[in-house]
Amino acid sequence: MPEGRGDDIPRGGSPDPPRPDAARGGCGDPPRDEQQQPQPRRDSSLAPLAQNDSVGRAQKDSVGRTGATVEADGLHFAYVRGEAVLAGLSMRADAGRLTCVLGPNGSGKTTLLRLLAGLARPGAGEVRLAGRPLASYRRADLARRVAYVPQETLAAAPFTVAETVLMGRSPHIGALGFESQRDWQAAAEALRQTDTVRFAERGLDDLSGGERQRVLLARALAQEPDVVLLDEPTAFLDIKHQHAIYGLLRRLAAGQGKTVVAVSHDVSLASAYGDHLVLLSRGRVAAAGTPGEVVRPAILREVYETPVRVRTDEATGRPYVLPRPPESSRFS
Numbered sequence: 085m086p087e088g089r090g091d092d093i094p095r096g097g098s099p100d101p102p103r104p105d106a107a108r109g110g111c112g113d114p115p116r117d118e119q120q121q122p123q124p125r126r127d128s129s130l131a132p133l134a135q136n137d138s139v140g141r142a143q144k145d146s147v148g149r150t151g152a153t154v155e156a157d158g159l160h161f162a163y164v165r166g167e168a169v170l171a172g173l174s175m176r177a178d179a180g181r182l183t184c185v186l187g188p189n190g191s192g193k194t195t196l197l198r199l200l201a202g203l204a205r206p207g208a209g210e211v212r213l214a215g216r217p218l219a220s221y222r223r224a225d226l227a228r229r230v231a232y233v234p235q236e237t238l239a240a241a242p243f244t245v246a247e248t249v250l251m252g253r254s255p256h257i258g259a260l261g262f263e264s265q266r267d268w269q270a271a272a273e274a275l276r277q278t279d280t281v282r283f284a285e286r287g288l289d290d291l292s293g294g295e296r297q298r299v300l301l302a303r304a305l306a307q308e309p310d311v312v313l314l315d316e317p318t319a320f321l322d323i324k325h326q327h328a329i330y331g332l333l334r335r336l337a338a339g340q341g342k343t344v345v346a347v348s349h350d351v352s353l354a355s356a357y358g359d360h361l362v363l364l365s366r367g368r369v370a371a372a373g374t375p376g377e378v379v380r381p382a383i384l385r386e387v388y389e390t391p392v393r394v395r396t397d398e399a400t401g402r403p404y405v406l407p408r409p410p411e412s413s414r415f416s
């Protein structure tokens with residue numbers, strides 16, 4: 085089994101707090117000669133800009149692109165020699181669709197997402213973006229086209245929300261590091277879309293985990309990428325914000341034509357919003373297709389090794405899952 089090459093690849097869109105020397109919203113630190121270093125600064129003009137609805141609604145990506153197909157072809161990956169985490173995994177995520185990656189803990193979801201983002205390289209197999217191998221893209225190009233939203237972390241960061249979201253523009257900012265009006269507008273629109281305008285001038289440290297998670301998404305949206313890859317974007321969120329985020333992801337896909345891939349452990353939430361589900365089991369695809377094709381008792385029982393009941397939401401026609409406690413743990 086070929087080993088993956090994760091260790092030599094710089095992490096990007098990193099779970100670490102944003103740093104001035106790593107300001108980016110996308111994937112991967114660019115090489116030294118391509119590094120751009122916008123200076124985060126406190127500025128109160130972003131919030132009023134975001135509150136102005138006409139700014140957001142009229143907005144189109146400055147790059148004018150929509151999504152791009154992401155394909156994984158026969159991916160193998162191992163962190164430790166001989167222990168395959170991905171074992172010949174193939175999948176695809178199309179533009180204009182919300183693809184949800186599901187699977188039990190440890191099935192390889194985060195690893196797959198990092199490979200799709202170019203943050204780690206497969207030991208064998210290939211990831212393609214818009215038909216071209218990911219490895220053939222310049223880091224700076226990839227940083228503009230692909231945004232990676234890691235799982236929220238609670239590490240301290242000495243920046244305001246506005247500064248953090250503006251860092252998402254770093255792949256677009258010129259060598260001198262000055263933001264243009266367009267950069268400010270994109271950041272303001274991202275704040276508005278993620279309902280974080282009212283936090284704009286607060287420090288990241290002053291936010292709850294869920295609020296900070298929405299700021300990470302705002303930073304990715306400010307980047308105006310073709311592809312948005314999200315790792316458990318609703319892990320810390322209450323029901324209202326879970327639906328708000330998945331509603332937004334759907335609009336990004338269906339409305340703006342982006343390619344959106346979200347890792348989730350919530351089968352019902354993914355089923356309610358996803359266009360295409362990819363269910364992993366031990367580093368392989370156990371099932372892929374529409375929610376109706378994937379969210380089936382027999383498939384879920386086998387993959388999650390636990391019995392479930394599947395019902396259909398009458399309003400949407402989509403399946404959802406009810407846990408079915410094993411006999412041994414039922415109350416009498």
Ligand code: ADP
Pocket residue numbers: 163164169187188189190191192193194195196
């Ligand atoms: P999931 O996201 O589905 O929970 P992951 O991709 O995070 O799965 O992990 C898949 C497997 O790889 C797990 O067994 C996990 O312990 C292992 N793993 C993840 N990251 C590392 C790492 N940095 N070093 C060694 N093993 C790892």
